[in-house]
Amino acid sequence: MNLLVVEDDAPLAELFVGIAEKRGLRASRAATIAEGRARIEAGDDIEILLTDMRLPDGSGIDLIEWTRKADPRIVILAITAFGSIEIAVRAVRQGAYDFLTKPVEPAVLGVALDRAMEARRLRGEVEALRGALATENALRGIIGKSRALADITSVVRRVADSPATVLVTGPSGSGKELVARALHEASRRKDAPFVAVNAAAIPETLLESELFGYKKGAFTDARQDKKGIFVEADGGTLFLDEIGDLPLVLQAKILRVLEEREVRPLGATRSAPVDVRVVAATNHDLRKAVKEGRFREDLFYRLAVIEIAIPPLRDRPEDILPLAEHFLGRAKARAGLSLQGFSGAAARVLMAYDWPGNVRELENAVERAVALAQDEWISPDDLPPTVQKPSTPDLFASAAERMMTLDEVDRAYVKHVLERFGGNKVRAAAALGINRRTIQRWLGEEE
Template sequence: MKKEGASKVLIVDDEQDMLTGLERLLGYELPQVIVETASRPQQAVAMVERNAYDVVLLDIRMPDIGSMELLKILRQKDPWLTVVMMTAYGSIETAVEAIKRGAYDFVTKPFDKNVLLQTLNKAIERNSLIRENLDLRRRAQGEPPLDQFIGQSEAMRRLCEQIRTVARTDYAVLIQGESGTGKELVARAIHSLSPRRDQALIAVNCPAIPEHLLESELFGHKKGAFTGADRDHRGIFEEAHQGTLFLDEIGDIPVGVQTKLLRALQEGEIKPLGDVKAKKVDVRILSSTNQDLKEKIRQRTFREDLFYRLNVVTLRTPSLRERREDIPLLAAHFARIACRELDVPVKRFSQTALEALMECDWPGNVRQLQNVVRQAVIFSPEDVIRWEDLMRIEMSLGSVGTVEHRCTMGSSKPLTPYKDAKEKVLQDFTFRYIKDLLERTGGNVSRAAEYSGLTRAALQKIMRRYGIHSQEFRSET
């Protein structure tokens, strides 16, 4: 039976034992993921034509159709498909070539379970972001890229104005911000508004490429430069010539590669591994990080001169905590998308549910909010998503803590039920009101009762309940 709202992964391998083992592993470790398998290339192509998959896990060696050709066909069927290659250690070079041709990442056999699960989770998140951006583009119908940014807060207006300004320049831009705040979306908006918009934008997830391959991927290599280099290989810098190169999570680049990256930025040229000649490249650099690069400089794990080359202009993506007033707009937007995906009538949030969402700290930021909204759409039985539905997500999924101890979406501050919250506000108001009343009347209970419209007995009862004593407010004669 289909799990409503679940992600879908297609595993393509000609070894049935491998398919069975992976299907069993993912079914146990990722219960919210639907796993389907294909043992033949033609079967995989037909399945991608019929279904929308979040990730395809594709073996590097397939019969009948080579893996590169199969990758090309699958991406022709779905240009935004996220493909992760499975490869033996001896075929890593082929997997890297597959990344150049559109694959997202690769994992090596025999699998390290944690690495495999982490890679798949990241691929699913990446696909979710891509599909969301595509939906925004379709809805925008050619409107400017900044219309993809949902929110009317001062922080978002300031960010959009900064994007417009820096897009007109050719300066290197460092985008700083927490995970899930849309740093890649900012980079794509800058490129789309820049004079280089008609050229390539190439995004590189720096932590995803093994250290021993990163230099070759960035700058390329000549045939024979190292064991396994059986042909010349164009680097990402060359691929991005006259366009834009986005280095995601730049703080994870090894120090040795940092030195060569600095030279490329300073000289405007690269030297592929094994080549004696340098090549001129014209590339605009955008980079992002969620780390404190100045602290990494103090720890000598990041070059200071490279930092200033990358940090000509700094943009900071605000966390969701800093723009809470945008949460109702974002929640409504994500709810519309989820309802359309699930083919159900549009649902809206009640006021108390919105207030609950706005109370949370959101450590996962916009991405986390979107996931919670999707769950709320699935589990709310009516057209209005209520506070109780958010609590039901708590108890049924266990993904965001418990009602009694944590904010529903990961805040350190507990969510208070509406009735209790209202009572607390009323108590605070009553306490402040009575104190102010007695201060103004110098502790005269009769006059205080007269001014407040209460009887003396009723006022004294309230004072006893809150531990307020009239003598504390009487002036000494």
């Protein structure tokens, strides 16, 4: 394992390095926080960090906090001649694994290093298990390591065999159809049809006949019987995408099918039973649509027996690289290429981008990179320009253009940060350095 010692006292640093090397560690030195950060950023695969608390260019607490964010796998040991309970507590709270006080006995440091090595091994095993779990949970393309994806996968497994309808919500491109397919593939219906229909893509005049079918002679061009999509999906799963765009008249007919489990084609005199598991999806706020009278309340509750919400990709950054690697593997196989993967710089660009188009935009970006790659490693230059240098709206330029007051700017910025944290006032307040009540006051809400 690799150890980095950050200590400005050269003889003491050499002593620490010698003790570490006797324990089988590959040890190196840095005298300042800047040098230590540079070594970690350089990708030297540092696994254990031993740092002094008093350094020429700042506090070891700052280095600990930065390291925890840069690479949480690194096990950190804090050491200082100015030891106190307060400093120890601060170091541990910021992420230090253990705390030692100078003068340190070689035997004591040796034991601490042994424990740190064991902790690093355990962290590695946990990471490996998480990776294996992520692979196991990749049901029909649900790829990722985030807690949100794990929760979604858990729900999918638990309700797969239930006849209850499912409503999948999330922004465009977030993978709603993948979740629907996962529900189908994990169920006893997996050998029956999975039929997907986008309600927004079919003209309103044709939608009823597509959904329910028609009998010969039902209208001028009905020269023969046609099965509707509900009948085509009989025994399997019907995925109704963009359900929020259905006109109210058709919403009533969909509700009747769900309640009676039978469908009547246009021009037919009798209904026929159907055994279909319906999974609906939308990127709209259906609760708001219900309040505004654009969506039937009874249909909403019939559809949302089980609701699965997919967060936007920006809210689950842990999923970006696993998804990118998945898309890379698929794209290079289709292209017959032997690309190695993403360079470190390209990976950082992917992680820094906000992905407004979500998973679909990421997939398109990776396919473009594979097509343009000139080396075995994908570089930032292979990625779309919008990903390399994302444009962000200038709040202050907009405020100046509109001649907003300072109070209006404050409120606009608070709302922007609140949206970034999904409406979570506690997290938004922490990011803004204020308390939750201040946010409520600025937004004009009652406490």
